[in-house]
Amino acid sequence: MEEQDGPGRELNAYERVLAEDRRVVREMLHVSIGGAHAGLAITTFIVALFAADGGAGWALIVGGAVAFWFTVALIAVVGGGRRGRAAITRAYLLTFGWASWL
Template sequence: MTGGNKSGTDIGDGHIGLAVTIIALIVIAIASGPQWALIVAGCFTAWFVLALIVIHIRGGRGGEALGRAYVATFWWGDYINP
């Protein structure tokens, strides 16, 4: 991301990161129980809220702020997508 603008690939990478996170949460819930899946989901939620607060403080508003926080939370999907 350059200049504060998100490109289509950034959002696409975020979607991949979210999908992998959901699959991992299902695996965690099956293997270790739902309480651990809720803890991990809570950590991702806290990271998203923290990113949203920081972006809001720095001047991001509305849908742009949500998109930037989404990409900031799930950006690592870029490493899965070749």
């Protein structure tokens, strides 16, 4: 009996462990739109703190860094093939989705 390739074949023990590890990592790194909204709120609060404590200059630097990161993420997402609202949503998740991990 020869081995079967493709999605219908049964995984060996090593492949089952790898598949489980990948599933755990995917769940661990999953970000949600709610987490991204929280990240935006936290970032806005931090920029406001910089504005109150350090003046408008520091707030512009920190806000500009966040805007630059969003722009780079948007360019990368568009380069990956997404367009329109899907590209903006993915760039938003890439920029502010870190709050899902808090």
